[in-house]
Amino acid sequence: MSGETPIVPTARRWRRIKLIAAASAAVCLILTGAFAAWVVSLGPLPLEQARQISATVVDRNGKLLRAYAMADGRWRLPVDARTGVDPSYLKLLLAYEDRRFYSHHGVDPQALGRAALQLVTHGRIVSGGSTITMQLARMMEPRRERSVHAKLRQMVRAVQIERQLSKDHILDLYLALAPFGGNLEGVRAASIAYFGKEPKRLSLAESALLVALPQSPETRRLDRHPDVARIARDRVLDRMVEDGRLPAEEAAQAKAVAVPRLRKPMPILAPHSADQALATVKDAPVIRLTLDSGLQKVLEALARDRAAALGPNISVAVVAVDNESGDVLAHVGSPDYFDDRRAGQVDMTRAVRSPGSTLKPFIYGLAFEDGFVHPESLIDDRPIRFGSYAPENFDMTFQGTVPVRKALQLSLNVPAIALLDRVGSSRLSSRLKQAGANLVLPKDEAPGLAMGLGGVGVTLQDLVQLYSGLARLGQTRPLREIVKATDEARESLRLMDQVAAWHVGNVLIGTPPPENAAHNRIAFKTGTSYGYRDAWSVGFDGRTTIGVWVGRPDGAPVPGLVGRTAAAPILFDAFARTGKLPAALPKPPKGALLAGNAKLPLPLRRFRPAGELVRTGSDQAPRIQFPLNGSRIDVDRSAGSQFAAMPVKVAGGVLPMIMLVNGVSVGEFDGRRQRLVDPPGPGFARLTVIDAAGAADTVVIRIQ
16 A cells, blocks of 8 residues: 555546635635624614713712712712722622633633533533623613624624723723612612612622622512522622632621612702702713712701701701802701702792891991991990881890990891991992892882891892801802812902901900800801891801801791891801811901000090081081092092092191091191092092091092
8 A cells, every 4th residue: 555656636626625615715705794794783882872870969079969860760870990999899890700801802712611611511501701891782782682693792892892992991881880770770879779878888798799789680689689689699709719719707707797678768968059050060970069068968967957846847048168268068958858848949048038137247347447436436225216217126125325346246226227327228238249249129129227137138148158258357259069170260359348357257256155155166146037037147267157047938927036046056056067166267457456445546436427526625626628428539540640649638627637548547637637648449438537636527438
């Protein structure tokens, strides 16, 4: 046989081989083309749909305040695998579902081969061969059938996903889309619904349960099949022990933990703020607010407890603001958002109500600014009539002559109206509006003296903004509650000068506090509207301003509802629940006059109504001839203008005479009783002259 000649293929055989090869190539080409056409027919990855999540509102630190279900009722919350999930859960998930997640390219041939071999040898599926990326592909395009065609589709999609997204992004999408039973999708929604907490700190038992649920979410629903879910959790723990990834003792301890059997409600903190933010910010999946979730939670509980104690139909609203930034730290619109009896879904922090006596501090502040009164000045509290208007005190009594400080601390009505008559109702109204408050007057009515006792409408938010201006020494800042990507700078608004604002705060901190509360800690004011419809208390320290409103949302009277007994205790409790000791108020600014009544200049020792001059027994008291009281002065402020200074002329008086502008001395008059004065900024200015005998005269002008 060794000498036989090899058989050489004939030409016919060569032709047959070539035909077979050509046919095989054609079949391969056709199959490849068909497969390519099929892949193309799948279309692009539905990434936009997969990225849709529930609208969520978070606090200043990123903590969840409230989430809104998607249009189809599903809960799908955004999650970041690097910062929002317990690392031990991720390790357990990857070890159980896809141990080579970071090395494969969407499909793991080794896992597929193992799954196929187990299916042949055991006659059933022991472990799946799907990678996390393949599972994500199935979640992005959910299909009921389980076939070779469906598995092939997942594999193709998995490769596409791996080519377009990073591993971290793939893991984030998986953690957001994984089904956990019912309308829960994603590990974050499941952790909150089942454990009542974010998935940042999960126990071993909780982690194993969350790994097991997505494999068969409906048959393992905790609220329907808790025992089946427990068996699946224990199977995950046993696998980890078999693989040497978990000590048996730890697994046994985790198995002993009972599984939850009921879903917990999704958190609803600051619901009024969340609703407003969702209506204001369009198409934003995550909206950040300036609120502090910790403070919001304790103040909501405070409002709920106090409303229940005050009686049915009574509502409570609270606003807390950071003085420096103007950021709203807590916003409680009602005690219970779902309480129809108290109109819980009505945000009472935005409701226009009568402020009672809470505007009095601003009357006194303008009086201090104008320089015709000082906290230690004496003022009369006695029956008086302003035309047809005769104010009375809350207790229907009169205190006689009292220091201005005491008049404000006791909230006496007659002194406040007397000062408002001197300051001017229109000026008070315009100044408060200039500081950012929207005052609402009855239709076709102009500001009048009654606004000093609550004859005007204002919201709790605006009132808190005004009081924070006192804490900021006369400069308010518009409140901010929604954090925007391009927040514009919020300019400070003028309320009053620094000295006046400091005097008001210094007076209010001495107001007698509610029973059992510490003295001299919080500068505050209370108010009660006409007919006992609204009870208010607003206060501040060096750090925070808090406002409280109590009343019925429908505006009905509540006999006995008084700011001091209904709202003030809530205010002091709110400050206590911030968890911080009250911060000191600012120190006296330059120019503040700190003196007792006896050492005050004669014109400041006692308040006198407009037009009443200080006399010393002589008819030659000083009188300002120019400018005239109530006049408007146009000042040329162009560079180098010789007309920038404003002349002041006086008749009478005993030299030397001192000139005051808004209560601040600017020097003496010359022998001709004239002086050039550098005018303050645009607005009202009070000019006062005091002669050597202590006699004085004052005019108020408007500078343009």
